[in-house]
Amino acid sequence: MTTKEENELLTRVEGDAPMGQMLRQLYWIPAVLSSRLEAGGAPVRVKLFGNRYVAYRTHDGRVGFLNEACPHRGVSLALARNEDNALRCIFHGWKICVSGEVLEVPNEAANPECFRKTVNVKHYPAVEGAGLVWVWLGQGEAPAAPNFEWMNLGPEQAYACGLELDSNWLQGVEATIDSSHIALLHQSHLAHSKMDMAAARVNNAVRYKFDDTPYGYRAAALREAPDGQCVARVTEFVMPYYGLIPPINTGDDQDRTVIIAVPVDDTHLIQWYIFYNTKRATDSMKRAQRANTWPMAGGICQDPDRAWGQNRRLMANGNHTGFTEIVVEDFVTQVSMGPIVDRSDEYLCSADQAIIRLRRHLLKAVRQFMVNELPPSATPEARDYSGITATGGRLKSIDDDWRHLPR
Numbered sequence: 001m002t003t004k005e006e007n008e009l010l011t012r013v014e015g016d017a018p019m020g021q022m023l024r025q026l027y028w029i030p031a032v033l034s035s036r037l038e039a040g041g042a043p044v045r046v047k048l049f050g051n052r053y054v055a056y057r058t059h060d061g062r063v064g065f066l067n068e069a070c071p072h073r074g075v076s077l078a079l080a081r082n083e084d085n086a087l088r089c090i091f092h093g094w095k096i097c098v099s100g101e102v103l104e105v106p107n108e109a110a111n112p113e114c115f116r117k118t119v120n121v122k123h124y125p126a127v128e129g130a131g132l133v134w135v136w137l138g139q140g141e142a143p144a145a146p147n148f149e150w151m152n153l154g155p156e157q158a159y160a161c162g163l164e165l166d167s168n169w170l171q172g173v174e175a176t177i178d179s180s181h182i183a184l185l186h187q188s189h190l191a192h193s194k195m196d197m198a199a200a201r202v203n204n205a206v207r208y209k210f211d212d213t214p215y216g217y218r219a220a221a222l223r224e225a226p227d228g229q230c231v232a233r234v235t236e237f238v239m240p241y242y243g244l245i246p247p248i249n250t251g252d253d254q255d256r257t258v259i260i261a262v263p264v265d266d267t268h269l270i271q272w273y274i275f276y277n278t279k280r281a282t283d284s285m286k287r288a289q290r291a292n293t294w295p296m297a298g299g300i301c302q303d304p305d306r307a308w309g310q311n312r313r314l315m316a317n318g319n320h321t322g323f324t325e326i327v328v329e330d331f332v333t334q335v336s337m338g339p340i341v342d343r344s345d346e347y348l349c350s351a352d353q354a355i356i357r358l359r360r361h362l363l364k365a366v367r368q369f370m371v372n373e374l375p376p377s378a379t380p381e382a383r384d385y386s387g388i389t390a391t392g393g394r395l396k397s398i399d400d401d402w403r404h405l406p407r
């Protein structure tokens with residue numbers, strides 16, 4: 001059982017909260033869509049861990065990531081002019097470049113050359129991959145940027161989108177790795193899909209098997225199909241917030257999905273989705289275009305007074321949940337738990353083993369971090385993500401070794 005104290009440790013990410021400190025210090029964070037940063041265009045405000053930042057793109061295409069407040073007297077740099085590959089604050093004209101150097105302090109008459117060098121600008125390393133800008137918010141030397149298989153794919157092979165939700169980040173991670181809801185919550189969608197899961201949807205009782213890895217764990221959700229075979233879905237959990245979801249249909253040229261639950265503050269997260277295909281152009285454009293309607297769903301699906309947008313007429317006509325989108329079903333269930341669910345007041349069952357394991361991994365890591373130990377998932381070996389792919393397929397029987405499924 002998770003205690004109230006553990007729940008606080010797991011969920012709080014603002015200020016000095018150890019979990020937030022650990023996530024910022026040890027892991028890279030997807031922060032904003034690359035496409036929102038236009039070369040020489042307006043800076044974009046980003047909120048992470050309760051702190052405000054701006055991201056911008058220079059005329060020559062580089063990305064800068066800074067604290068939002070101007071180091072002079074705190075005016076928002078979202079208002080700044082994007083000039084000659086640097087931001088110029090509109091208040092007194094201080095000019096700051098991507099590397100955090102203050103280039104000009106026009107209102108300092110005494111000795112501007114010396115003075116400008118004394119100003120410490122809070123800026124952060126940024127890289128781009130899979131249509132997202134990734135930042136590192138720690139102190140000291142940044143670890144290597146993540147080398148997941150989707151990071152270097154072009155826009156035709158990787159598509160990212162995201163939505164801010166009114167829930168704590170951990171609810172997002174837990175939703176992602178909870179395979180046991182799929183055949184129940186999403187049944188109306190599976191019924192019409194060619195998904196092999198549909199064959200197994202008569203069987204909601206998932207048997208889990210796990211493999212702990214340096215980066216997190218692999219969770220095989222095993223379901224007996226009506227023909228006696230076994231449908232296996234192997235989800236990868238990569239510390240601290242990645243869920244890699246196996247393709248809907250088996251085959252190594254299928255689109256894959258990654259979900260990343262990034263803390264905005266204690267009670268909000270951005271749920272990032274990356275749809276990608278390493279073999280060919282992704283099929284997910286249709287899904288991605290539909291994703292453009294998520295933000296519209298966002299307002300309604302987070303309003304309890306409007307039943308989170310649930311449509312009872314749809315339900316009367318056979319739809320299980322009253323929601324037309326799979327992702328909205330996920331969003332609504334997660335948000336309806338409240339901003340920070342009380343994990344000391346749950347009845348976990350055997351289908352919740354992936355959730356229990358997730359909490360155990362996170363608690364162990366944050367407790368190690370608190371006594372200045374490096375958690376295993378932050379070692380250089382564990383940071384090699386290049387071979388990690390979620391997989392799925394059929395086994396002859398539920399007792400066959402799922403680890404032999406090709407990745």
Ligand code: FES
Nearest residue numbers: 070072073089092
């Ligand atoms: S507040 Fe930005 S230059 Fe003065």
Ligand SMILES: [Fe+2]
Nearest residue numbers: 181182186330
């Ligand atoms: Fe789901």
